[in-house]
Amino acid sequence: MTERTFSIIKPDATRRNITGKINAVIEEAGLRIVAQRRVHLTEEQAKTFYAVHAERPFYGELVGQMTAEPVVVQVLQGDNAVARYREVMGATNPEQAADGTIRKLFALSIGENSVHGSDSLENAGIEIAQFFTDADIVG
Numbered sequence: 550m551t552e553r554t555f556s557i558i559k560p561d562a563t564r565r566n567i568t569g570k571i572n573a574v575i576e577e578a579g580l581r582i583v584a585q586r587r588v589h590l591t592e593e594q595a596k597t598f599y600a601v602h603a604e605r606p607f608y609g610e611l612v613g614q615m616t617a618e619p620v621v622v623q624v625l626q627g628d629n630a631v632a633r634y635r636e637v638m639g640a641t642n643p644e645q646a647a648d649g650t651i652r653k654l655f656a657l658s659i660g661e662n663s664v665h666g667s668d669s670l671e672n673a674g675i676e677i678a679q680f681f682t683d684a685d686i687v688g
């Protein structure tokens with residue numbers, strides 16, 4: 550089934566100027582980038598986006614990292630896009646990520662793990678709506 554999922558290329562990757570390399574892995578995996586924008590997240594935006602992690606010990610560091618430098622927010626479209634992108638990203642901890650995945654190729658650490666992807670179709674809809682309107686997405 551064709552789905553849309555939400556992706557963030559994180560500051561550790563924009564800082565190293567490797568957004569194109571990450572997009573190449575995404576496209577080679579059969580996902581289509583149907584919306585994309587570079588944005589410097591405010592603290593409020595990052596806190597809202599990661600509210601589900603507010604009680605976790607790494608929350609403050611996470612918000613700090615996500616607001617340190619610009620990110621690239623994206624909508625990806627394709628067959629089973631939510632699950633497919635999670636496969637393409639690899640495990641949250643790059644030490645556990647499979648060969649060929651974005652995190653195996655590029656991530657620096659569990660915190661600086663280069664990309665975010667929605668964990669469910671429902672959350673994909675919520676996350677996409679935080680950054681894009683329907684008019685921004687050209688499928």
Ligand SMILES: Nc1ncnc2c1ncn2[C@@H]1O[C@@H]2COP(=O)(O)O[C@H]2[C@H]1O
Binds near residue numbers: 641659664666
């Ligand atoms: N111990 C941790 N466990 C899980 N996520 C962590 C941890 N420390 C930092 N994080 C970050 O928290 C983020 C939450 O969702 P992400 O998919 O963006 O990727 C996660 C990691 O970058």
